[in-house]
Amino acid sequence: MSDNPLTHVLEMDGEERYDYFLDAVVEERELWILVNADNHFLKIVSEEDRVAYLPVWPGSDFALDYAKGAGDLSPKSISLPDFFKKWVPGLTGDGLGVGVFPGAESELWITEPEELKKDLQEVLSGSGF
Template identity: 30%
Template sequence: MNNKEIEIISNLSGIKRYEYFIKKVVDFEEVWGLYEGGWAISESENGEPLMPFWPKKEFANLCAINEWNNYKAKHIELEDFIQEWLPGMKKDGFKPSIFWNNIDSVILDVDKLITDLEEELDKY
Protein backbone atom coordinates (compact mmCIF):
# COMPACT_ATOMS: atom_id res chain seq x y z
CA MET A 1 0.00 0.00 0.00
CA ASN A 2 1.23 3.46 -0.75
CA ASN A 3 0.94 6.40 1.64
CA LYS A 4 -1.80 8.12 -0.39
CA GLU A 5 -3.96 4.96 -0.33
CA ILE A 6 -3.43 4.58 3.42
CA GLU A 7 -4.39 8.23 3.97
CA ILE A 8 -7.54 8.02 1.82
CA ILE A 9 -8.78 4.84 3.49
CA SER A 10 -7.95 6.12 6.99
CA ASN A 11 -10.05 9.22 6.33
CA LEU A 12 -13.17 7.31 5.29
CA SER A 13 -16.20 7.39 7.58
CA GLY A 14 -16.36 4.79 10.34
CA ILE A 15 -18.91 2.66 8.49
CA LYS A 16 -16.88 2.73 5.26
CA ARG A 17 -13.76 1.72 7.19
CA TYR A 18 -15.78 -1.10 8.79
CA GLU A 19 -16.91 -2.33 5.36
CA TYR A 20 -13.31 -2.18 4.16
CA PHE A 21 -12.21 -4.12 7.27
CA ILE A 22 -14.73 -6.92 6.65
CA LYS A 23 -13.71 -7.33 3.00
CA LYS A 24 -9.96 -7.16 3.58
CA VAL A 25 -9.76 -9.49 6.59
CA VAL A 26 -11.77 -12.08 4.68
CA ASP A 27 -9.63 -11.58 1.52
CA PHE A 28 -6.35 -11.98 3.41
CA GLU A 29 -7.67 -14.28 6.18
CA GLU A 30 -6.03 -12.25 8.92
CA VAL A 31 -6.81 -9.49 11.39
CA TRP A 32 -4.25 -7.11 12.90
CA GLY A 33 -3.88 -5.90 16.47
CA LEU A 34 -1.16 -4.11 18.41
CA TYR A 35 1.00 -6.14 20.77
CA GLU A 36 3.70 -5.39 23.36
CA GLY A 37 3.80 -8.01 26.10
CA GLY A 38 0.01 -8.04 25.79
CA TRP A 39 -2.59 -6.83 23.33
CA ALA A 40 -3.52 -3.15 23.13
CA ILE A 41 -6.83 -2.36 24.80
CA SER A 42 -8.80 0.81 25.37
CA GLU A 43 -12.20 1.79 26.67
CA SER A 44 -15.28 3.51 25.34
CA GLU A 45 -16.60 6.81 26.65
CA ASN A 46 -18.88 4.69 28.87
CA GLY A 47 -15.93 2.76 30.31
CA GLU A 48 -16.59 -0.43 28.32
CA PRO A 49 -13.39 -2.40 27.64
CA LEU A 50 -12.46 -2.39 23.95
CA MET A 51 -9.95 -4.28 21.87
CA PRO A 52 -8.89 -2.56 18.63
CA PHE A 53 -8.41 -4.40 15.33
CA TRP A 54 -7.34 -3.34 11.86
CA PRO A 55 -7.50 -4.90 8.39
CA LYS A 56 -3.83 -4.41 7.56
CA LYS A 57 -0.51 -4.00 9.33
CA GLU A 58 0.00 -0.47 8.00
CA PHE A 59 -3.19 0.83 9.64
CA ALA A 60 -2.37 -0.78 12.98
CA ASN A 61 1.13 0.71 12.95
CA LEU A 62 -0.30 4.21 12.37
CA CYS A 63 -2.05 3.88 15.72
CA ALA A 64 1.05 2.79 17.65
CA ILE A 65 1.34 6.21 19.30
CA ASN A 66 0.89 7.68 22.79
CA GLU A 67 0.18 4.85 25.26
CA TRP A 68 0.72 2.32 22.45
CA ASN A 69 3.96 3.78 21.08
CA ASN A 70 6.01 0.65 21.92
CA TYR A 71 3.41 -1.68 20.42
CA LYS A 72 3.92 -3.44 17.09
CA ALA A 73 1.35 -4.74 14.65
CA LYS A 74 0.74 -8.47 15.01
CA HIS A 75 -1.58 -10.60 12.92
CA ILE A 76 -4.23 -13.06 14.04
CA GLU A 77 -5.46 -15.79 11.71
CA LEU A 78 -9.07 -15.11 10.75
CA GLU A 79 -10.25 -18.60 11.71
CA ASP A 80 -8.74 -18.20 15.20
CA PHE A 81 -10.22 -14.72 15.44
CA ILE A 82 -13.76 -15.95 14.69
CA GLN A 83 -13.66 -19.22 16.62
CA GLU A 84 -11.54 -18.33 19.64
CA TRP A 85 -10.84 -14.62 20.02
CA LEU A 86 -14.33 -13.22 19.55
CA PRO A 87 -16.12 -15.75 21.79
CA GLY A 88 -13.41 -15.17 24.43
CA MET A 89 -13.82 -11.41 24.17
CA LYS A 90 -17.59 -11.75 24.57
CA LYS A 91 -17.11 -13.93 27.65
CA ASP A 92 -14.65 -11.38 29.11
CA GLY A 93 -16.91 -8.40 28.37
CA PHE A 94 -14.76 -6.80 25.64
CA LYS A 95 -16.21 -5.21 22.54
CA PRO A 96 -14.30 -5.01 19.26
CA SER A 97 -13.16 -1.54 18.21
CA ILE A 98 -12.82 -1.78 14.45
CA PHE A 99 -10.34 0.29 12.45
CA TRP A 100 -9.42 3.04 14.93
CA ASN A 101 -7.83 5.87 12.93
CA ASN A 102 -6.66 7.93 15.93
CA ILE A 103 -10.01 9.74 15.82
CA ASP A 104 -12.79 7.16 15.97
CA SER A 105 -13.69 3.53 15.34
CA VAL A 106 -16.73 1.34 14.96
CA ILE A 107 -17.64 -0.30 18.26
CA LEU A 108 -20.07 -3.18 18.03
CA ASP A 109 -21.18 -6.37 19.67
CA VAL A 110 -19.11 -9.50 19.09
CA ASP A 111 -22.11 -11.33 17.60
CA LYS A 112 -22.62 -8.65 14.94
CA LEU A 113 -18.97 -8.84 13.91
CA ILE A 114 -19.09 -12.64 13.70
CA THR A 115 -22.26 -12.47 11.57
CA ASP A 116 -20.75 -9.89 9.20
CA LEU A 117 -17.53 -11.89 8.81
CA GLU A 118 -19.41 -15.14 8.20
CA GLU A 119 -21.68 -13.48 5.62
CA GLU A 120 -18.62 -12.20 3.77
CA LEU A 121 -16.94 -15.61 4.00
CA ASP A 122 -20.05 -17.20 2.43
CA LYS A 123 -19.37 -15.16 -0.73
CA TYR A 124 -16.11 -17.06 -1.30
Protein backbone atom coordinates in the same frame (compact mmCIF):
# COMPACT_ATOMS: atom_id res chain seq x y z
CA MET B 1 -7.19 13.92 -0.99
CA SER B 2 -3.81 12.25 -0.85
CA ASP B 3 -2.06 9.80 -3.17
CA ASN B 4 -1.26 7.63 -0.16
CA PRO B 5 -3.86 4.80 -0.04
CA LEU B 6 -3.40 4.56 3.73
CA THR B 7 -4.43 8.18 4.16
CA HIS B 8 -7.34 7.77 1.76
CA VAL B 9 -8.76 4.83 3.73
CA LEU B 10 -8.19 6.52 7.09
CA GLU B 11 -10.18 9.53 5.86
CA MET B 12 -13.28 7.36 5.36
CA ASP B 13 -16.03 7.58 7.95
CA GLY B 14 -16.58 4.80 10.48
CA GLU B 15 -19.09 2.88 8.37
CA GLU B 16 -16.95 3.02 5.22
CA ARG B 17 -13.91 1.85 7.20
CA TYR B 18 -16.01 -1.01 8.64
CA ASP B 19 -16.97 -2.17 5.13
CA TYR B 20 -13.37 -1.84 3.96
CA PHE B 21 -12.25 -3.85 7.00
CA LEU B 22 -14.69 -6.69 6.27
CA ASP B 23 -13.59 -6.99 2.65
CA ALA B 24 -9.86 -6.77 3.41
CA VAL B 25 -10.00 -9.26 6.30
CA VAL B 26 -11.94 -11.79 4.24
CA GLU B 27 -9.50 -11.39 1.35
CA GLU B 28 -6.39 -11.75 3.53
CA ARG B 29 -7.92 -14.23 5.99
CA GLU B 30 -6.42 -12.34 8.93
CA LEU B 31 -6.89 -9.26 11.05
CA TRP B 32 -4.39 -7.29 13.10
CA ILE B 33 -4.12 -6.19 16.71
CA LEU B 34 -1.43 -4.34 18.63
CA VAL B 35 0.59 -6.05 21.35
CA ASN B 36 3.20 -4.76 23.78
CA ALA B 37 6.62 -6.23 24.54
CA ASP B 38 5.00 -8.77 26.90
CA ASN B 39 2.66 -9.88 24.09
CA HIS B 40 -0.37 -8.42 25.89
CA PHE B 41 -2.92 -7.04 23.46
CA LEU B 42 -3.96 -3.41 23.45
CA LYS B 43 -7.32 -2.90 25.13
CA ILE B 44 -8.92 0.52 25.17
CA VAL B 45 -11.27 1.54 27.94
CA SER B 46 -13.39 4.58 27.24
CA GLU B 47 -14.46 6.13 30.54
CA GLU B 48 -16.72 8.49 28.62
CA ASP B 49 -18.72 5.72 26.91
CA ARG B 50 -18.12 3.14 29.66
CA VAL B 51 -17.00 0.59 27.11
CA ALA B 52 -13.86 -1.53 26.80
CA TYR B 53 -12.80 -2.85 23.43
CA LEU B 54 -10.10 -4.55 21.42
CA PRO B 55 -9.06 -2.37 18.47
CA VAL B 56 -8.56 -4.35 15.24
CA TRP B 57 -7.22 -3.39 11.81
CA PRO B 58 -7.33 -4.92 8.31
CA GLY B 59 -3.54 -4.72 7.83
CA SER B 60 -0.30 -4.21 9.72
CA ASP B 61 0.29 -0.81 8.07
CA PHE B 62 -2.89 0.59 9.61
CA ALA B 63 -2.06 -0.84 13.06
CA LEU B 64 1.48 0.59 12.82
CA ASP B 65 0.12 3.98 11.82
CA TYR B 66 -2.22 3.96 14.82
CA ALA B 67 0.63 2.97 17.17
CA LYS B 68 2.92 5.84 16.11
CA GLY B 69 4.30 7.47 19.21
CA ALA B 70 3.55 4.46 21.42
CA GLY B 71 7.00 2.92 21.38
CA ASP B 72 6.33 -0.55 22.73
CA LEU B 73 3.35 -1.54 20.55
CA SER B 74 3.75 -3.75 17.50
CA PRO B 75 1.24 -5.32 15.11
CA LYS B 76 0.32 -8.98 15.42
CA SER B 77 -1.84 -10.91 12.99
CA ILE B 78 -4.69 -13.20 14.01
CA SER B 79 -5.96 -15.70 11.46
CA LEU B 80 -9.67 -15.58 10.79
CA PRO B 81 -10.23 -19.17 12.08
CA ASP B 82 -8.38 -18.28 15.31
CA PHE B 83 -10.42 -15.12 15.68
CA PHE B 84 -13.66 -17.07 15.27
CA LYS B 85 -12.67 -20.01 17.51
CA LYS B 86 -10.63 -18.37 20.28
CA TRP B 87 -10.96 -14.61 20.28
CA VAL B 88 -14.72 -14.18 19.80
CA PRO B 89 -15.62 -16.44 22.77
CA GLY B 90 -12.78 -14.95 24.86
CA LEU B 91 -13.75 -11.35 24.17
CA THR B 92 -17.42 -12.13 24.78
CA GLY B 93 -16.55 -13.84 28.07
CA ASP B 94 -14.47 -10.84 29.15
CA GLY B 95 -17.24 -8.41 28.21
CA LEU B 96 -15.06 -6.68 25.60
CA GLY B 97 -16.33 -5.19 22.39
CA VAL B 98 -14.36 -4.88 19.17
CA GLY B 99 -13.32 -1.45 17.91
CA VAL B 100 -13.18 -1.99 14.17
CA PHE B 101 -10.43 -0.13 12.35
CA PRO B 102 -9.72 2.92 14.51
CA GLY B 103 -8.30 5.75 12.47
CA ALA B 104 -7.39 9.39 12.86
CA GLU B 105 -11.03 10.37 13.25
CA SER B 106 -12.71 9.98 16.59
CA GLU B 107 -15.59 8.12 14.95
CA LEU B 108 -15.22 4.40 15.58
CA TRP B 109 -17.42 1.42 14.91
CA ILE B 110 -17.60 -0.63 18.13
CA THR B 111 -19.46 -3.90 17.88
CA GLU B 112 -20.00 -7.10 19.80
CA PRO B 113 -17.54 -9.90 18.89
CA GLU B 114 -20.38 -12.21 17.76
CA GLU B 115 -21.80 -9.45 15.55
CA LEU B 116 -18.44 -8.92 13.84
CA LYS B 117 -18.07 -12.68 13.37
CA LYS B 118 -21.53 -12.81 11.76
CA ASP B 119 -20.71 -9.90 9.43
CA LEU B 120 -17.39 -11.49 8.43
CA GLN B 121 -19.10 -14.83 7.79
CA GLU B 122 -21.70 -13.11 5.58
CA VAL B 123 -18.93 -11.56 3.48
CA LEU B 124 -17.11 -14.92 3.41
CA SER B 125 -20.19 -16.77 2.19
CA GLY B 126 -20.86 -14.20 -0.50
CA SER B 127 -17.27 -13.90 -1.68
CA GLY B 128 -16.85 -17.23 -3.42
CA PHE B 129 -13.79 -18.13 -1.32
